[in-house]
Amino acid sequence: MTDIQRPEARSPRGFQDRRGSDLSAERRIIARVSEVYERWGFEGLETPALEYVDALGKFLPDTDRPNEGVLALEDDDDQWIALRYDHTAPLARFAAQNWETLPKPYRRYAYGPVWRNEKPGPGRLRQFWQCDADTVGSDRPEADAEILAMGVEGLLATGLTPDQAVIRVSNRKLFDGLFDAGGITDTNQRLTALRAIDKFDRLGIEGVRLLLGEGRLDESGDYTKGANLPVALIGAVETFLASVSNAEASRSEVLDTIANIGAGLGQAGDAALKELAAIDRALNAMGVGQDAVKFDPTIVRGLEYYTGTVF
Structure with a gap:
């Protein structure tokens, strides 16, 4: 047997x-x-x-x-x-x-x-x-606004209360403007940097700084290769993130902050600002409150097919 x-x-x-x-x-x-x-x-x-x-x-x-x-x-x-x-x-x-x-x-x-x-x-x-x-x-910003308004209604339909969920919105062109100004043309380098910035809410500015540079060793011992951006550009990204990371700001206040940064974001940044402003107008027209949808330029998303509005 x-x-x-x-x-x-x-x-x-x-x-x-x-x-x-x-x-x-x-x-x-x-x-x-x-x-x-x-x-x-x-x-x-x-x-x-x-x-x-x-x-x-x-x-x-x-x-x-x-x-x-x-x-x-x-x-x-x-x-x-x-x-x-x-x-x-x-x-x-x-x-x-x-x-x-x-x-x-x-x-x-x-x-x-x-x-x-x-x-x-x-x-x-x-x-x-x-x-x-x-x-x-x-590609109209109003189409993005419709998705956002529908998303708010969908979250409420699941049983969440208005204070239990918020949709945070940004536009990838804001960082396209920073990369253009910093002379970064390599697509893979840009994407690596964007994926680093997308971890801002989890790793904070210190972790993002490492990933924008040579790389980061996490708690488990795994090493993530960085974007190897120039030091000056890393500083510009840090300054931008510090300027806009205000969870309590209204949509119009965030737009004002971005507008005040101005030339540092170039033509791509101007396009992003116009698109976000159009979304804000459409959301206001549909009665979507400031607490339900907020503008947060630290939101990036890491996948390559995102090119404009992200949330």
Whole structure:
């Protein structure tokens, strides 16, 4: 008689099991948010869990496997496919594939699990749910304002009270202006710097300064390579962050602060200011209060496809 080697019962790192009460709460939230989106005129869309890697906007690193941030496999036709990273990249693929038959602009919402090949940690999973709404075919700031106003209503529909959530808004062109002034033209260097700035609320100015420079060693011993910006530009970014990081400021006060910084942000900064001002006017017209949506230029977001308004 031989001993049977039984596998150890364990979940993969970054994944979790969920039971009845969590699933019931999730279904309630999705139903309520979907109702809000449909009331605003957005239609539902479901896309496959898998997309071709090039459609996800990922690049193949210098290895035989495109594992940079996504969970991927090679299909039987020698093409790489990956579990979707978010709902936005699949939307871009769907819109490009069906553009002739879609209404203009195309307004859709989607929900479901997404997957990321990243280091898991507290509150950071490799599989989690997103509920997403996007407008395709309009670059007007008012379209962003509509999404923000709808987001406020969606948060309230989940059961949150007005004092439990705030949407913070910025524009990536503010930092484009700083990089232009500092002579930074390399796209990867800019993106690394933006990802560093996006960690401002978690790491503070000291951590961001290290990531804008040579890099940072975290508490676990992992080293993150920095953007290697010139010292003068790091100082300019620090000064800008210190000037605008006021959580209590109204939207108009933040706009005034940015305007006072003026020439240091260049033409890109001027464009950002105009777009934020248009969003503010539209939000005011829709009755969205100052406590529900705030302007916070320390918000950046780390993905490359963000080019204008971020929140």
